[in-house]
Amino acid sequence: QVQVAESGGGLVQAGGSLRLSCAASGGILSAMGWYRQAPGKQRELVAGITSGGSINYADSVKGRFTISRANAKNTVYLQMNSLKPEDTAVYYCRVTTTGGTIYGGQGTQVTVSS
Numbered sequence: 065q066v067q068v069a070e071s072g073g074g075l076v077q078a079g080g081s082l083r084l085s086c087a088a089s090g091g092i093l094s095a096m097g098w099y100r101q102a103p104g105k106q107r108e109l110v111a112g113i114t115s116g117g118s119i120n121y122a123d124s125v126k127g128r129f130t131i132s133r134a135n136a137k138n139t140v141y142l143q144m145n146s147l148k149p150e151d152t153a154v155y156y157c158r159v160t161t162t163g164g165t166i167y168g169g170q171g172t173q174v175t176v177s178s
Contacts, residue, residue, distance in 0.1 A: 073172030086157030096140040100153035
């Protein structure tokens, strides 16, 4: 069983920055990523990174968000700059083990005020 815990959310003004962290324990991981869900909307992929370092971003965050990973710590980060009110959402970490099982965290709220 893999335990996943996110941290780093909060309230920030538009144009500000936040850094989210996600620590996973108890497994050997392949992909790690961040999803978000705004009120009334479907959950969407924000950014993902594989154990080999391949990265993909949602078009809406390209150039503003940066995902990185510390493999030795099973930790993934999301640096969010130039935040916009439309980035307001609950952000969830999701990890995939080498066996293909997916685990997720409880989420962390990010609120961007205009």
